[in-house]
Amino acid sequence: MSADRVLLVAGPATGGVAGHVAGLASGLGELGWDVSVFTSPLTATRLGDPKGPAGSAGSMVDVVPEWPTGRHHLRSSLLRLRRMIAGATVVHAHGHQAGLLTVLAAATLRRRPPLVVTWHNAVLGTGPKRRALALAEQLQARRADLLTGASSDLVARARELGARDPQLTVVSAETPVAGSSSSTVDLDAELGPRRGPLVLTVSRIAPQKRLDVLVDAAALLSADVLGVRWAVAGDGDLDLLGELERRRNRANAPVTFLGRREDVPALLARADVFALASEWEARPLAVQEAMAAGVPVVATAVGGVPDLLADTGALVEPGSAPALAAAVRELLDDAGRARELADRARARVAGLPSEDEVTQGWSDRYRQLIRLGQ
Missing domain, CATH: 3.40.50.2000 (Glycogen Phosphorylase B;)
Structure with a gap:
């Protein structure tokens, strides 16, 4: 029997979010998940070569660096992401861009796997652009089966926009090793x-x-x-x-x-x-x-x-x-x-959860969502 497949979706990033997704991808592979990542070429540099090792543990992860780079590329990227969503057991999007792209790609699927969206940052700005971004936030909040935020104000924002039982999530940080x-x-x-x-x-x-x-x-x-x-x-x-x-x-x-x-x-x-x-x-x-x-x-x-x-x-x-x-x-x-x-x-x-504990927590959440969706 093949392993359940988790699809992680992450937009362009090189900092903490990219590191978190890389660690999560590697750790989930070690826990027996079949892991795919749909992302940008920039973020892929933190995840290893496509279809190659990702993260420090070197588990095999299928990395697809096909993030849309312009309007001409948007349709093909959405179609590729849609196919990957259809073949996944559970989907986890990281960040507002990834969350919006994922809910749009999944919108026309007759049946889709459980969808998790994690917000790592607030949407800042004013004027018409801010109002448009607020609509994108609302779409994610109402379409996701589980929306989590990396801080309590993000959780409150998700609840305000209609998310069902939004939750606080922890992003771990391993103890740095002294330099040479x-x-x-x-x-x-x-x-x-x-x-x-x-x-x-x-x-x-x-x-x-x-x-x-x-x-x-x-x-x-x-x-x-x-x-x-x-x-x-x-x-x-x-x-x-x-x-x-x-x-x-x-x-x-x-x-x-x-x-x-x-x-x-x-x-x-x-x-x-x-x-x-x-x-x-x-x-x-x-x-x-x-x-x-x-x-x-x-x-x-x-x-x-x-x-x-x-x-x-x-x-x-x-x-x-x-x-x-x-x-x-x-x-x-x-x-x-x-x-x-x-x-x-x-x-x-x-006293904070370690990276392994955070990964195990996500694995347990995924299993629960899969059971609820069956």
Whole structure:
């Protein structure tokens, strides 16, 4: 008897969502599921080669990188996704784009498998575009058999839009492994000799991340803390990166944009404080990784961040460079307080479900939905 087939659907991503889907795909394969992933070429880079290994465990996953790249490609992508949905036992879409594409592709099927949609981010913006996106949210909320959100405000939003029993979901973060000495040497070469504390941010280059606020905070901090350096690990919008670099140069802010990194554990091992200036986040994996590594965290009080950090980090209002700079400075000035927060954060993360536990939880949810649909 062949294994039940789970189809994971994920749009373009390279950060936490892509890592979560890669880990889920690999873990489900180990639990005996026949796993397929419909995604973009960008996200496929986190999943291994098509029909090849995905994730750290190397389980076999069928990766189909045929995400629509334009209106001319939309019809063929929807048809391919529709065929994959028809051949699946259960379908799990990750993110708003994936959720919308999946419900549209499944709409004309006479019989379809149970459909799960997980929202990892809020829909931001104003005006006509925001209203159109709200209609897309509503369509997902009403068509999904199970809608889950990575933060409580996303769950509340789904309930408001008519979702049946929306649920909170946990995205795990494994404890980072300390980097090698060669990674440390490379970091010294990029940032120069260490003369003061290092503040680290791991983030996509995207408007939502409010890296403009971060640059301004770094400039303010440098006036009070001798030799401070601020490193940003992550890639993304190149035009925005150019604007941020010009802003940094005008303010003489000690910020280095490192680009995409594969040695984040080594960066965390060197960091004195981890900081995040985002306009909105669900349960950011980068923050969980910093907590697990014992790095004190300063982050904006948005989305699911307060629930994640609780009393183990410093929370500041979004959009305020002075507030961000002041909170970072307080932790740099008070080593005892920084150690206390870091220790509490490490203990809190240790109590969260592991990646294996999260995967087993999803497998159990899928089985329950399949039983209900029979």
